[in-house]
Amino acid sequence: MNFATIIATVGGVGYMRPAPGTWGSLVALPMAALLHIIGGPWLLLIAIIAAFFEGLWATTQVTRWEDDHDPAHVVIDEVVGQWIALLPLSFGAWHAGASIFALWPGWIAAFVLFRLFDILKPGPIGWADRRHTPSGVMLDDVIAGAFAAICVALLAALAHGVMGS
Template structure:
């Protein structure tokens, strides 16, 4: 069960780019959560995935030399969902149909999250260097938050809300 959780249903066992595939797998699940319960459900699921992922990663890596094995992708799920939260919140608070999830937003959330997760700028790299289960999860949470901020700015520009 722990391996099922940490690999997000064994997606992390894909031998090439498991983190990218974990992020890709998170997109339709995040969309489904948004459709089923809007922003509140996606937010609650994100918090639960973070808590469950931290615990499962701690159990999975207990006694192992590598604190962040590539097959652990539950952290990518949490980070990707954080990057999607502004889209979900915007639609939810605007009262838009839950099935409306504009492609530029989720594509941007995916690309930005993956860039921050791979490049590990500033605080993302700091969290990655913690070499602990919390660090495994936290670097993706921070990468997701950074992507989310840029998504909000991009939406503001695209919708003329920032006067740009």
């Protein structure tokens, strides 16, 4: 396995079946928790940016001679998108001085919402996916992650009474 394939498949996670995208999203959870514990939301944000560009490079390399623009084994895009979906939780825990694990309902919401947006591909998510380019592979999950992050933040606001009474 070459370096680009290791990055694109997140160390081979992309070869897990069934549903390699879901496995990619699942492996992103403990990685995000570790990043948050080590350096808070700022380290997670830096990791998102770095992984996006590494993923763009790796996806370009892995799909260069392939007919399939978005092979199932490429899951670095799911990791980036899932991390984006978790970003409001990381900032919320940091702001409140709470354990990232205390926000466990948000983790479930972030995972489920990201997977739904990634699978259903509404609006701009589908547009990015239809680009059939390495940037489209990465961007559809970035947008799905952003949609999920917005929903997570709204659900947290509802759950904590910010929008109530």
